[in-house]
Every structure is written in structure tokens, then in C-alpha cells.
Amino acid sequence: MASAQVLCCHFDCRGVQVAPIVSFPVWNSLTTPKNPTLRFVNSTLMQADMIHTSQNKIPHVLTVAGSDSGAGAGIQADLKACAARRVYCSTVITAVTAQNTVGVQGVDIVPEDFVAEQLKSVLSDMHVDVVKTGMLPSLNIVKVLCGSLRKFPVKALVVDPVMISTSGDVLSGPSVLTGFREELLPMADIVTPNIKEASVLIGDVPLKSVSDMRTAAKLIHDLGPRNVLVKGGDLPNSSEAIDVFFDGEEFYELCSSRVNTRNTHGTGCTLASCIAAELAKGSSMLSAVKIAKHFIETALDYSRDLIIGNGAQGPFDHFLALKNINQHSCGQNRFHPNNLLLYAVTDSAMNRRWGRSIAEAVKAAVEGGATIVQLREKDAETRDFLDAAKVCLEICRSHGVPLLINDRIDVALACDADGVHIGQSDMPTNLARTLLGPEKIIGVSCKTPDQAQQAWIDGADYIGCGGVYPTNTKSNNRTIGLEGLKEVCQTSKLPVVAIGGIGLSNARTVMEIGEPNLKGVAVVSALFDRECVLTETRNLHAVIS
Ligand SMILES: Nc1ncnc2c1ncn2[C@@H]1O[C@H](COP(=O)(O)OP(=O)(O)OP(=O)(O)O)[C@@H](O)[C@H]1O
Numbered sequence: 001m002a003s004a005q006v007l008c009c010h011f012d013c014r015g016v017q018v019a020p021i022v023s024f025p026v027w028n029s030l031t032t033p034k035n036p037t038l039r040f041v042n043s044t045l046m047q048a049d050m051i052h053t054s055q056n057k058i059p060h061v062l063t064v065a066g067s068d069s070g071a072g073a074g075i076q077a078d079l080k081a082c083a084a085r086r087v088y089c090s091t092v093i094t095a096v097t098a099q100n101t102v103g104v105q106g107v108d109i110v111p112e113d114f115v116a117e118q119l120k121s122v123l124s125d126m127h128v129d130v131v132k133t134g135m136l137p138s139l140n141i142v143k144v145l146c147g148s149l150r151k152f153p154v155k156a157l158v159v160d161p162v163m164i165s166t167s168g169d170v171l172s173g174p175s176v177l178t179g180f181r182e183e184l185l186p187m188a189d190i191v192t193p194n195i196k197e198a199s200v201l202i203g204d205v206p207l208k209s210v211s212d213m214r215t216a217a218k219l220i221h222d223l224g225p226r227n228v229l230v231k232g233g234d235l236p237n238s239s240e241a242i243d244v245f246f247d248g249e250e251f252y253e254l255c256s257s258r259v260n261t262r263n264t265h266g267t268g269c270t271l272a273s274c275i276a277a278e279l280a281k282g283s284s285m286l287s288a289v290k291i292a293k294h295f296i297e298t299a300l301d302y303s304r305d306l307i308i309g310n311g312a313q314g315p316f317d318h319f320l321a322l323k324n325i326n327q328h329s330c331g332q333n334r335f336h337p338n339n340l341l342l343y344a345v346t347d348s349a350m351n352r353r354w355g356r357s358i359a360e361a362v363k364a365a366v367e368g369g370a371t372i373v374q375l376r377e378k379d380a381e382t383r384d385f386l387d388a389a390k391v392c393l394e395i396c397r398s399h400g401v402p403l404l405i406n407d408r409i410d411v412a413l414a415c416d417a418d419g420v421h422i423g424q425s426d427m428p429t430n431l432a433r434t435l436l437g438p439e440k441i442i443g444v445s446c447k448t449p450d451q452a453q454q455a456w457i458d459g460a461d462y463i464g465c466g467g468v469y470p471t472n473t474k475s476n477n478r479t480i481g482l483e484g485l486k487e488v489c490q491t492s493k494l495p496v497v498a499i500g501g502i503g504l505s506n507a508r509t510v511m512e513i514g515e516p517n518l519k520g521v522a523v524v525s526a527l528f529d530r531e532c533v534l535t536e537t538r539n540l541h542a543v544i545s
């Protein structure tokens with residue numbers, strides 16, 4: 001397998017390079033024609049591919065779908081979803097529908113030759129990362145699409161098998177089923193049927209429960225897609241919106257609260273587009289799905305009382321939902337597991353002992369090479385903590401280093417920090433994710449594989465694992481040793497940073513346990529209970545890089 005080195009960089013919101021971090025190999029066969037999509041979604045190294053090798057490249061989703069004149073679903077929803085997720089979206093229109101909040105009044109199918117022409121125009125010229133399909137109203141259009149995908153392979157294919165809208169209108173008849181079953185689904189990285197579509201795909205077996213959704217997911221997986229998401233938005237009598245994800249091995253029930261609103265028109269299209277957008281940026285499949293689902297829940301919640309149209313099912317506002325996130329998150333650092341390499345955790349008592357402010361300590365740490373900083377100020381007054389956090393944030397942002405707040409989600413939100421680190425007895429991770437939104441970094445302290453699994457399910461980005469060695473920083477903290485660390489690393493689906501009694505003398509031993517998931521060491525005393533934070537950080541950086 002050929003490999004190439006790319007420089008992995010941080011980018012600010014405009015895609016401008018801020019600071020290089022580290023280089024790591026990318027396999028050229030990411031785009032091997034034989035199975036381009038599978039390799040893309042399965043490879044953890046795909047992260048490298050998303051980090052733009054050229055500053056001006058933007059992740060690109062092509063949607064192949066129908067137009068909705070009411071602009072709640074279809075092409076219009078796809079454009080809005082991709083724009084909201086900051087991904088470029090090109091469009092191949094397969095049908096024009098006359099549609100509003102009452103239902104679908106008419107459908108005009110675009111001739112397949114002209115669908116083919118649009119596909120060629122886009123795919124032969126533009127670098128498309130991910131193709132997302134929506135309404136494919138005829139078998140010939142399905143065939144034309146599959147032919148184009150064979151000719152112009154992309155990294156991932158997201159198939160939303162649009163057949164029946166939530167309003168109950170038929171958007172593609174049974175004739176496309178053969179095309180779905182025989183050609184399109186075997187090429188798909190994920191297929192996202194709603195309840196009714198899943199039922200049609202498995203031969204008109206009605207789905208009435210989550211258990212039925214699981215059975216359907218398995219049967220649909222047998223048709224060839226690599227992942228299946230059966231969406232439960234239309235599941236009757238459910239107080240939660242439960243989707244069932246199946247990757248061929250494990251089932252995951254992805255739950256969110258069911259937003260009480262009429263404005264759910266276009267949730268399916270938006271969900272699939274968000275998944276495509278996150279894959280285009282480089283997410284793994286499950287995290288793309290989780291981010292997409294969270295986006296829907298947030299957008300529905302923000303738009304719950306919006307009034308557009310007089311019918312039973314209105315559209316929601318993709319951008320209103322992002323009002324808060326967009327206002328603040330411009331300078332935010334995007335998380336990459338390599339950020340965990342040298343993780344500096346501050347301690348108010350130590351700073352006091354050495355007569356320096358939190359900001360002075362943080363400045364020295366990032367100048368010395370810390371790759372992420374956590375403010376752990378257990379006994380600071382809230383207002384002082386907030387003021388200090390704002391100053392630290394400026395320092396960290398100017399170095400392209402993410403800043404997290406320990407435990408205090410309120411402080412993190414108030415100063416727009418890059419995220420939080422939470423312990424097992426702090427705010428539950430899934431709640432923290434809901435409060436912070438999909439963009440913020442969340443780390444969770446875990447001692448066991450079960451805790452690490454739960455953190456992953458709840459939407460964390462990384463776990464802190466320890467105490468690896470005995471430490472004075474935390475009282476009553478069980479030491480798990482290198483063996484405990486290894487055990488967690490081997491099972492954790494999230495990147496791990498080791499913590500607890502780590503310093504110059506043992507950092508290399510920790511890094512050398514040989515677990516690919518272990519991305520770095522977190523240190524408190526070894527940096528901050530010393531006279532010169534800058535020197536200590538530099539020395540430690542040299543030992544572990
Ligand atoms: N009221 C709701 N509250 C929260 N999430 C919802 C709600 N309705 C749908 N969802 C979520 O939206 C996503 C799309 O699901 P849904 O079953 O509505 O798809 P769909 O029927 O294909 O959508 P549409 O045809 O309206 O575009 C799923 O993740 C689902 O759980």
C-alpha cells in the first residue's frame with residue numbers, strides 16, 4: 001500500500017490555516033476504484049483525508065434528488081443542511097414537485113438523459129466527496145445514477161430511499177424497488193429508510209416497534225449497504241425519536257427527545273444530507289449519524305413554533321437552529337485526536353503556590369508545546385474563573401490549541417470555550433452534549449471499558465483514562481496502572497489520553513504501551529507544580545513526540 005505524508009493543519013472558520021500540528025500517513029488507496037466507499041468510511045485514517053491538503057478546498061456533497069416547491073424537503077433541504085454544516089452542495093434534480101405543507105400536488109419527472117447530463121456536468125468537473133440521493137422517481141434514473149457512480153467513484157454514498165413522505169404521499173413507485181435492491185443499495189455506505197420505506201424494502205412487513213425496526217435493519221443490511229439507519233420519526237406512540245443503526249455487527253438505538261412540533265417536513269432529507277456532510281468532512285459513519293440526529297433535534301426544537309403554510313406539516317429553519325452556534329463558534333478549534341498528545345491540565349492551588357495567574361500558566365504551556373489545555377479551577381469564584389477563561393481562550397486560539405473547561409458547562413458556554421471535560425459524577429455526557437451542541441469537544445474521565453463504551457454512546461469525543469500512576473492531585477482516585485490503561489484503550493472506540501502521575505520520567509513508557517488508540521498524556525503537576533512551566537512543557541513535548 002503506497003503511503004504519502006500530508007501535513008495536518010488547524011483551520012479557522014474561513015478555512016485559513018492557523019497552525020500545523022503533526023504529519024501522518026494517508027494511504028493512496030483511499031480512492032481505489034474497487035471499493036472506494038468502504039475504505040473511506042472504515043478507515044480511521046480518513047481523518048487525514050478530510051483535513052484539506054489545499055487551503056481552498058471545501059468538502060463537497062452532491063445531492064441527487066427532487067425539488068420541493070415548498071422548500072422544506074428535497075433539494076432545497078439538502079442545500080440548506082449542507083450550508084448549515086458548512087459543506088458545499090451541488091445538485092442534480094431528478095423531479096420537480098408541486099408541494100406545500102398540505103402535501104404533494106404534482107410530480108414532473110426529469111427525463112433520465114437529462115439526469116445523466118447533470119450528473120456528468122458535476123462529476124466530471126468538480127471534486128465531489130460524497131453523493132447523497134433522495135427522490136429517484138424512475139428505475140431508469142436509478143440505473144443512470146449507478147452508471148455514473150461507477151464511472152466517477154466518490155468516497156461515500158448516502159442513500160435516502162425516498163418513496164413515501166411523512167405526509168403519506170408516494171414520491172417513487174414500486175418500479176424503483178428493483179433498482180434499489182439490485183444496484184443502488186449494494187453500492188451504499190448507508191441507507192436511511194423511514195418506517196414506511198423500511199417496510200416496503202423488506203416486502204411490506206409493517207413496523208410497529210423498535211424491535212421491528214431492528215429486524216428490518218438487519219434484513220435491509222442483507223441487501224448490501226454497509227450501514228443501515230431505520231428512522232423512527234414516524235413511529236406511533238413514542239415519546240422519543242428513536243432511530244436504529246446497524247453496521248452489520250452491532251445495533252445502536254439512537255434516541256432523542258421527540259420535539260412536539262408540526263414542523264417536521266424534510267427531517268429525512270436533512271438527516272441524510274447532514275450525514276453526507278459530516279462524512280465529507282471526514283467523520284466516521286456512526287459519529288456522522290449522531291451529529292446529524294442531534295442537528296435535527298436542535299433545529300426542530302428551535303423552530304417548534306415557526307408558522308409557514310396552513311397545512312399539517314411545516315418546514316423547519318436550518319439556520320435559526322444554528323444561531324447560537326454560528327454566532328460564537330467562528331474561532332473555535334476543531335477537535336482532532338492528535339490534539340491529545342500533550343494535554344495540559346491547570347490547577348489553581350499550584351498556580352497560587354508558584355505565584356502566577358492561570359493565564360500566565362496557560363501561556364507558558366502552549367508556548368512550550370501543549371496541544372490542548374483544560375482549565376481545572378476547582379475553587380475559583382465563578383466570575384474570576386470566567387474572566388480568566390476568556391483570557392486563556394484568546395491565548396489558546398492564537399496558538400490553534402483547543403481550550404476545555406473542567407466540569408463547568410455553564411462557564412464553557414459563557415466564554416465559548418472549545419469544550420468541556422467531565423467526570424463520572426459530573427453532568428451526564430448525553431446531557432452535556434445536548435447543552436453544548438454537536439460542535440463542542442467533550443471529554444470524559446473513564447476507568448473501565450464499560451465507562452468508555454458509555455461515553456462513546458453518549459457522544460463524547462475522547463476519554464481521559466487513569467490514574468495510571470498514583471497521584472496527589474486527586475484524593476480517593478483508584479490507580480488503574482498501565483494494564484488498566486491498556487484494557488480501556490483496546491476496547492474504546494474513542495481516542496484516549498492517559499492521566500495520573502505522568503511526568504518526564506514515565507511519559508515515554510506510557511506512550512510506548514503500543515495501543516494505537518492512546519493519543520497522548522495529560523499532565524498537571526509535572527507542568528504546573530514546577531518553577532518554569534515553559535521549560536517543563538518543552539521537555540515533556542520532546543520526550544513524547
Ligand atoms: N418530532 C421529532 N422530534 C425529534 N426528532 C424527530 C422528530 N421527527 C423526526 N425526527 C427525527 O428526524 C429524522 C428523520 O426521521 P423521519 O422518520 O421523520 O424521516 P422521514 O419520514 O424520511 O422524513 P421526511 O419524509 O419528513 O423528510 C430521524 O432522526 C427522526 O428520529
Ligand SMILES: Cc1ncc(CO)c(N)n1
Pocket residue numbers: 065066067068073074075097099134135162164165166171265266267268269
Ligand atoms: C422532493 C422531495 N423529496 C423528498 C421528500 C421526503 O420528505 C419530499 N417530501 N419531497
Ligand SMILES: [Mg+2]
Pocket residue numbers: 166194233234264267268
Ligand atoms: Mg418524517
